[in-house]
Amino acid sequence: MASHIMELPRKILIGENNISDIGDFLVGLSAPERVSLVSGDKVRKITDKKISSSLSDSKIKYVWHRSTSNDVDSAKKTLEDIRKDKSDLIIGIGGGRSVDIAKMIAFTLKKSFVSIPTSASHDGIASPFVSLRGDKPYSIIATAPLGVFVDIAILKKAPRRLLASGCGDLMAKVTAVRDWELARDNVGEYFGTYAANLASMSAKIVIDNSKDFKKKPDVRMIVEALISSGVAACIAGSSRPCSGAEHLFSHAVDHLKPGIGLHGEKCGIGAILVAKMQGQDWKKIIQMLKNVGAPTKAKEIGLEPSVLAKALTIAQSLRPERYTILSKKIMNEQKAIELAKSTGVL
Ligand SMILES: NC(=O)C1=CN([C@@H]2O[C@H](COP(=O)(O)OP(=O)(O)OC[C@H]3O[C@@H](n4cnc5c(N)ncnc54)[C@H](OP(=O)(O)O)[C@@H]3O)[C@@H](O)[C@H]2O)C=CC1
Ligand SMILES: O=C(CO)COP(=O)(O)O
Numbered sequence: 001m002a003s004h005i006m007e008l009p010r011k012i013l014i015g016e017n018n019i020s021d022i023g024d025f026l027v028g029l030s031a032p033e034r035v036s037l038v039s040g041d042k043v044r045k046i047t048d049k050k051i052s053s054s055l056s057d058s059k060i061k062y063v064w065h066r067s068t069s070n071d072v073d074s075a076k077k078t079l080e081d082i083r084k085d086k087s088d089l090i091i092g093i094g095g096g097r098s099v100d101i102a103k104m105i106a107f108t109l110k111k112s113f114v115s116i117p118t119s120a121s122h123d124g125i126a127s128p129f130v131s132l133r134g135d136k137p138y139s140i141i142a143t144a145p146l147g148v149f150v151d152i153a154i155l156k157k158a159p160r161r162l163l164a165s166g167c168g169d170l171m172a173k174v175t176a177v178r179d180w181e182l183a184r185d186n187v188g189e190y191f192g193t194y195a196a197n198l199a200s201m202s203a204k205i206v207i208d209n210s211k212d213f214k215k216k217p218d219v220r221m222i223v224e225a226l227i228s229s230g231v232a233a234c235i236a237g238s239s240r241p242c243s244g245a246e247h248l249f250s251h252a253v254d255h256l257k258p259g260i261g262l263h264g265e266k267c268g269i270g271a272i273l274v275a276k277m278q279g280q281d282w283k284k285i286i287q288m289l290k291n292v293g294a295p296t297k298a299k300e301i302g303l304e305p306s307v308l309a310k311a312l313t314i315a316q317s318l319r320p321e322r323y324t325i326l327s328k329k330i331m332n333e334q335k336a337i338e339l340a341k342s343t344g345v346l
């Protein structure tokens with residue numbers, strides 16, 4: 001069996017109204033003298049004061065950087081700015097875009113990386129993987145965070161749509177793990193039972209508890225499930241337990257029409273379609289997505305039928321080496337439309 005590396009985060013702190021402790025956390029983690037911070041404008045507005053004053057109190061020098069777009073060229077520009085900082089540590093603060101950009105830059109500059117998620121919207125929070133537009137149409141391996149710092153109070157105040165999207169990314173594990181089993185059974189791919197079970201559990205815990213999420217979501221449970229899902233990827237040494245044909249569908253939509261819907265929204269809709277192809281209980285996925293307030297219909301995210309059909313048809317070709325149900329059951333646009341209509345996605 002081929003060997004693979006399991007790179008895991010060293011320290012994960014989850015608290016509530018604890019963002020002002022970030023300085024202490026970093027001192028305990030690696031005692032950096034200077035850090036580079038990467039965030040978008042909205043997130044900076046929310047976090048700047050408390051993070052900046054906590055770092056100053058801990059005698060840590062800092063430089064803020066803007067993450068405006070997750071395309072490779074913007075990330076490279078930010079990388080060159082950060083190189084000049086000569087900092088010991090790079091910190092990504094925000095949703096998946098800022099966390100990924102900071103993670104990639106830290107990896108390239110061979111610096112430690114800390115993840116501060118401000119939304120429970122994706123499972124890259126604790127994983128070593130990054131997705132940048134203009135590179136591969138799927139994630140590539142970078143570096144696992146040395147530390148993850150979560151202030152639940154910030155996540156609770158984030159737009160509800162982001163949280164529902166995170167639940168969609170978790171729901172995707174139902175179909176991703178089934179695809180991994182198919183790859184094991186049909187092409188003899190390495191299958192990590194532990195990583196697969198961990199990823200499945202992060203979806204199950206949300207399914208089992210999602211009934212009241214619309215009214216009162218358990219944000220801590222969701223973010224822990226997202227962290228755990230990222231750890232499943234750390235253990236697997238690839239995004240395999242977290243990403244199957246439903247992710248390929250999401251990547252294909254991004255490839256054809258960037259900017260439609262959030263990552264987890266597309267993965268959730270993809271999971272409905274793929275679950276039906278796999279012979280799984282797709283109605284349960286719809287119910288759970290509805291429970292958390294995530295979209296279950298293409299039109300809810302402005303996804304046109306023609307784009308959906310094309311995306312499902314080309315999805316597997318974006319990552320031919322990742323065997324999924326779409327390798328076994330070849331799609332075409334007519335079949336895609338029929339599938340989407342039969343599940344109510346169209
Ligand atoms: N590495 C991996 O394994 C994974 C990576 N991804 C990647 O993550 C990205 C998607 O992440 P996602 O989080 O959905 O989208 P974004 O990171 O684009 O965030 C969406 C918006 O939410 C805002 N936001 C975040 N937190 C708050 C908050 N607390 N209050 C108000 N607004 C907030 C952001 O603000 P601002 O503009 O200030 O940042 C941004 O405008 C994609 O690039 C995807 O490829 C997704 C899954 C896994
Ligand atoms: O989004 C991811 C896992 O949730 C990453 O998966 P990909 O490797 O398909 O980009």
Ligand SMILES: [Zn+2]
Pocket residue numbers: 122123169172242243247263267
């Ligand atoms: Zn995902």
